[in-house]
Amino acid sequence: MEFGTLSIQQLLSGYQKKEFKPSEVAASFLKNISDKNEKLNAFLQVRPDETLSQARALDEKMSQVEMLPLFGIPVAIKDNFLVQGWQATAGSKVLSGYLSPYTATSVERLQSMGAVIVGKVNCDEFAMGSSNENSAFGPVRNPWALDRVPGGSSGGSSAAVAAGLATVSLGTDTGGSIRQPASLCGLVGLKPSYGRVSRYGIVSYASSLDQVGPFSRTVWDSARVLEVMAGHDGMDATSAKRAVPRFTEELKAPAKKAFTLGVSRSWLEGVDPDVAKAFDSAIEFFKKMGGKVVEIDLPHTKYALSTYYLIAPSEASSNLARYDGVHYGYRTQSAKTSEELYSKSRGEGIGREVKLRIMLGTYALSAGYYDAFYLKANQVRRKIQEDFEKAFTQCDFVVSPTSPSTAFKLGEKTDDPLKMYLSDIFTLPVNLAGLPGLSVPCGLDSNNLPIGFQMIGKPFGESELFAAAHQYEQIRGEFPVADMAKGRG
C-alpha cells in the first residue's frame, strides 16, 4: 500500500479500521526517503532504527488511536528545531554535528500525541533565504520540477511533504519561510499568530518575527497539527497565554460561511499573469459562497521589505553571536589567539547570506545609527500593524497571492539578493504585524507549477482562517499531487 499522498485524516481512519499499523507506514516512508531523497536533498538526517522503534511502540497501542490525535503520523522536522538525540544544523556548517541536548516544545507536543519523526530536513542556513539555496548542505529540489527551487527557507519541509516523504512537516516562518515554499510546492502552509506556538527549541533567527507552523496537504491537517502544538509554554515568555480552540472540531460546524475578503490592488502590482489569474479565480470561488470583496488600503506595506531587512538582521546579528566556536559547534583549527578563534570559527563556519545579514544588523544597531535604522524600522512596523488593524474593520481577511511567482529555477536569483527578497513581498508584512497567514494551493501555472493563495487573519484568528480555507478547499476540489509523490522511485 502507498501512504505518501494520504492526509492525516486518511491515515487516522486507516489506523482506526486496523487496515495498517504505524510500523508499516513508517517503514514505507523510510523506504521512499531512501529511494527519492538523493534527487531532492530534502532530508539531512534519518534514523531508521529510532523511527521504527517509535512506530512499533505505537503498534502496541492501536487501541489508543482515538486518544492520540497524531497517532502514527510521519512528520519531518526542519533542521532548525532541536529534537533530543537528533542533529540540529539549521543548515549551517557552524552547527554541523551539533546534537540536540533537549527537545523543542512544539516537537515534544507532537511526539506526545503520537507523531513519528521520519527525519530532519534541509533549510536555508539559519532560515535565511527564499529558495533553500543557502544551505551549507546543498540546495533542495522541487518535487514538481527538479530543476526548480522548492522555496525557502523551509524548502526541505515543503519538498518532503510534496514528494510524499512525510505526511506533514514543521517549518519556521520569519518572513514567509513556510507560506512561500508551501505555495511553490502545492501545499497548505500556515504561519500562526506570533505567540501562538512556542519558539522554545527552534534556532532563533529573528525572535520578534519567528513562528513555528505546519506544512500539510489539507487545511484539516494543518488545523490538527496546530491544535496539538499551540498554547502557552512556560519556557517561552513570548508565547501567548490564550486558550487554544479545538480547530478540527470547529471545522465540523463553521460558525460563519460568507466572508468578506480585503484586497489591496496597488499592493499586488507586478505579479506574474498566471499567478494573478489563479488569485482572481480563487476570489471568485469565495464570491460564489456568498462572500464579498472590498478594496482596502495598506499604505505602509511598501516599506515592509526595508523594515524587515532592518529588524530581522538586527535581531539575527545578536541571536547568532553564540555560534562562536567556544562552547559548541564548528571551531577553526588554525586560531592562534582568542580573537582569531572567534573570527575564523565564524568566518569559516557561517555562509555568505548569513554573514551579509549579520553585518547589516550589526550596522543597524551600532551607536549613532540605531535611531535612524532599528528604531525607525520599529516605528514603521507599528504603522504596518495599524494598516492591518484598519483593514480588519472592513474585512475578515486580507488576501493576496502567497508569492508573486511560481517556483523559479535553481540559480536564477542567487546573484541578485533583492530579486530574491522580493519573492517574500506578500508574506513579510504578516510577520511584521504578528498576524496568522495561511497559504492554500489555488491553481497551476502554464508550466504546471503550483500557485498559492494567501489569507491573512486577525490576531489569533486561526479559527476563521481554517474555516474559510477549508470551505475554499471543498469547492476547489482535490489539488493535484506532484508526479514524484506517486508511486516509488
Place this chain on the structure above:
Amino acid sequence: MSLEKYEAVIGLEVHAQLMTASKMFCRCPNQYGSSPNTNVCPVCTGQPGALPVINKKAMELGVRAAIALNCEIHPESVFARKNYFYPDLPKGYQISQYEKPFCTQGYVVVQLKTGEEKRIGITRIHFEEDAGKSNHEAYGTLVNLNRAGVPLCEIVSEPDMRTAHEAGQYLRALHSILRYADICDGNMEEGNFRCDANISVRPIGTEKFGTKVELKNINSFKFVEKAIEYEVQRQVFAIENGEKIIQQTRSWNSAKNVTEVMREKEQAHDYRYFPEPDLPKLVFSSSWLDKIKKEMPELPQQTSARFKAAFDLSDYDASVLTSSKELAKYFESVVSHSKNGKASANWVMNELLGRLNAVGKEIDLSPVSSTQLAELIAKIDSGEISGKIAKTVFEEMFATSKDASSIIKDKGLVQISDPAALENVIRKVIESNPSQLAEYKAGKVKLLGFFVGQAMKETKGQANPALLNELVKKFLDS
C-alpha cells in the same frame, strides 16, 4: 603637595547578586561553590533555541532594593541585550536593562566620621544577568558557567562622593541595607557584592568634571578606600606634573598598594544595546508592588530608631548595634533573655565586640551565644555575681564557650551575699589593721575604702559589693 587644591568626584557602580534560589532566566540553582559547570542547562549555556524566562523572585528582590534605596519605581521597564564576545558569555550578549531600567532616582543617607550625614544620590538600579567565570591558567582558560545567568542588580550612584571615606561609607550603608532587606548576602569574597569606582579630580571651585578613570572589581571596603585615595593622589600629582589624565580602566593591586592599568579606553566599545525580543516588557502591577512594600523587612535606620526608643540608647550605640543585621539580631536576642537593654548594649559593644575584634571574628562566629551572654547579665542583675567577677567569667566563656553557671560553679565564683559570712571577714580585717582603724576613728573617713578593699580581697572579689560596703561602715562606726 597641592592635594588640598583639588577635589575628587567619585561615583560607584555596585553589582549585587540577588539571593534567589534559582538563576534569573532559568531554573538552575543560584549556588556558589558547586563543581564547575554543574548548575547549568540549555538556557544558561546559550544552546541554540533556548529562551529566557523571568524569575519573579529576582524581580521582587530588585523592587525591595528600590524601596530600600528610596528609588522611583517604574511599573514598565524593558530588558535589553548588551552585545559583546567573551568566552564566559555563552550567548554573545548579556541580558540587562538599558534605556528603561526598573527604577531611577534614589538616595542613601550615610554617616560620616565628622558626625555629619550626607545624602548620596542613586542614578538607577537595573536588572542584569551575571556572566560565567573565566579562570586563566598557565595552560589556557577554563570557563565555569555556574555563575552565568545568576541575577544581579547593578546600582549606579550619582558622582556625589568627594572623598574615599564618603565612598567607603556609602558602600557600607548600601551593603548593610541590602543585607538587612535579604536582597543580597553581601559576601564580597565570593563576588556577590562587587564594586567599580569612577574617579576624576578637579580644582576646587570648578564645575567641569575631569577625565575619569574606572577602577574595576575592588573587593573589600578597606581596598575601596585605599584604592580611591591612591587614585586621587595619582591623578592630582599627574595634573600637577603637567600630564594629562587618560581615560582608562585600572585595577587595585593590594600587594603593592597601587592602581594599575588594565586597559586603555577600549576603542569605544559599542555594545549595540537593543530591546530583548525574547522577553515581553517587564510590568509591575500596583497590587504586586503594594504587597512587596507591605512585606518589606526592617531596614537598618528603622532598627536603629526602634533600639533607641526601646532601650534608651544613644545615637552612637544604636548605630553600632545595627551596623550589621547579624549584630542587631544578636543584640535583640540578648535583650529578650536578659531583660536589660542598657546592660546588654554595654556588654555586646564593650566586651563582646572588643574581644571579637581582637581575634578578628564576626558576630555570627561568636564563641559566646546570645543566650549565654544574657544569662551572664541576668546573674549580675540578680546579684549572684558582681560585675567584676562577671568580667572574669566572660573571659572564660569567650575562651571555652561554656555557660556562665558552670564556670561560676566550677570556680566557686558565686557572690557572697550572706551577712554573717561577710561579717567574719570584716571583723578579721579590722582586727589586723589597728592603726588604720585608729586613724579612721580620728576622722580620716576615706579609709572606709581601704577596709572595703581589704575585705573584698579577702573574699577573692566574691563579696556582694553593696552589702560589703554597708557592713564595713556599720562595723567601723559601731
